Amino acid sequence: MARVTIQHVAQAAGVSPSTVSNFLNDRQGRMVAATRARIEAAIAELGYRPNRAARQLRNGKTQTVGLVVPSVGNPFWGAFAHEVEVAALALGCSVLLCNSERDPERERRYVEELWEDGVRSIILCTSLPSLDHVSHVIEEGLRLVTFDRPAQPNDPQSVVSISIDNNVGGQVATAHLLELGHTSIAFVSGSIRSVNRSARYRGYCDALEAAGLSVADMPQWTGMDASHFGDVEAAEVGRAAARDLFADPTNAPTAVVAINDMTALGFCRGLRDLGLKVGRDVSVIGFDDIILADLYDPPLTSVRQPITRMAQLAVSEAIERGSNESTDPGSSVLLRPELVVRESTEHVPSAARP
Amino acid sequence: MARVTIQHVAQAAGVSPSTVSNFLNDRQGRMVAATRARIEAAIAELGYRPNRAARQLRNGKTQTVGLVVPSVGNPFWGAFAHEVEVAALALGCSVLLCNSERDPERERRYVEELWEDGVRSIILCTSLPSLDHVSHVIEEGLRLVTFDRPAQPNDPQSVVSISIDNNVGGQVATAHLLELGHTSIAFVSGSIRSVNRSARYRGYCDALEAAGLSVADMPQWTGMDASHFGDVEAAEVGRAAARDLFADPTNAPTAVVAINDMTALGFCRGLRDLGLKVGRDVSVIGFDDIILADLYDPPLTSVRQPITRMAQLAVSEAIERGSNESTDPGSSVLLRPELVVRESTEHVPSAARP
């Protein structure tokens, strides 16, 4: 059977194509109930489904929302992508998924391509300090929602940001360790050259200082070089950090704040390589609270991001704004992270006490 | 600046639009070198990019490949989606991602919608015994590649399947446990109502029988009911299985083959709840070899699926077939799984020996 078009529906309903089009586009006020009913019936009977390509060609836009994540290979982003897809589906949209590998150039290319393909709403999971690489598209009218990156002073007006308050997250994580009696706490991250990471780091510093401790006195791990930017390697970073930090036992921390759960898990693995026991010997706390945090042995203490809620927010900002104007453009939504205490953090080991 | 169309290019190159179109569609034999060069120059100068919507409207197809996975929330599928995206990118295609939650109805709807939207190539990660729910679209010309589901006798001719040989996988896993001296080996799965799962189960049975053991003598876990079909809950399944199997210690296994790594990890977690130690007390083996298998404590023995290779195959079958006709339609590619031995499997504990 051939494709059924708006013409067929019009014919079957005894009206003109434009009336059907009006019907389809929620301008039903413009027609009398009987007409509406006839169109409805015709659509149902013929099993008509509007052709997206034609619609897009005509309107210059899709019903698709673009989602650019660092990498779905990382369980956190996989879970987030999943939530985004669920939320978008509820609003009748599909999701075009792209992995940026945290490469600014790939981010730019993807955003541009999506734009060229008629995608007018993009959720960009980036944490680059600047949005310059995509600002020209924003100026043309792209509705951009950044995720995991609070708004920065120089961001274009129209951008909305969804993220947790990473500074608070860093503080909460560190404070938890301090309360357990730790005074030698390292911060482990592949690179803190991104706004959310540096916010977490600042939270860590703030908490330390509030406790009268100096960051300079903490065991330092200078991380891997910037070329290891991908999220797939997050676990590798943690593992390397464990190896390096404990190479000199006199300078080894009793606790660690990891930039995310994958890094934390990698760190735990590294500890294991060294014959150290997570919790008993070294406390480890991560960020994100991915499913695996609870599955791990020992279950990992983590700072939870409420991804379901965040995905809903991101999608509704991306899709519905313009019609709803629910949030002020240029604003940041900063959700409160939640500390989930499990067994990877324990009181400072007695041997290390004064 | 306004959109640059094929017209502009034509004008700039001093030719007609149709010539440019010919150029674009690799019919360059139809024009003299000088013309070609002028068009190339014009495209470069104007920064022309063809409009996909128009192209699609005209051709009735996209450059997009649809990917339907059970759920990117499961790290295995996240990793696979990532590999697919990489492979597609290399071929100039984008990926439209859909989560079926293993619901046949959602699978059907997604496949239909993708088709309606002009997507002509779909990688469907399903393990439903029948493809009936999408066969009408296949008849209309959909290029379908199934993943994780070997071809079945009644499948439409044109379908190509990519998967590992799950039967062999099940055998290898079980044989490994047998070699370690285990004789009480349970099989843990949420449901084996899918072709790949039942193949793994059969492999398990085969190996047992080859060793002169009877499946009926093994501790049985009858799984959760079919409503728990999602991949997100895989870990829950494992955890529940551990609780149930060890409720009656006289009937507890010394080793377990889990249907996948997430279930295996959940099982390990369940063991921990019971104060049992993975490896020492109970050996656990999973399937997939997700990144986390190596990160876990103890690192998980697993049957690896070569996802990078599989993703490449799936994408090239989905996109390039028709031009290439590389593989016979209707065929199955069955890759060999690889046993990765780590520390979650050990010799049968002495207490359990005769």
Add this chain to the structure above:
DNA sequence: CTGAAAGCGCTAACAA
């Protein structure tokens, strides 16, 4: 070897 013209399915002026 290249150009002119028709039309894919839909929408938004504008007319009636």
Add this chain to the structure above:
DNA sequence: TTGTTAGCGCTTTCAG
């Protein structure tokens, strides 16, 4: 309140 019409940007016969 509904119909007519003119394209959106591209490809593809069919003439030149």
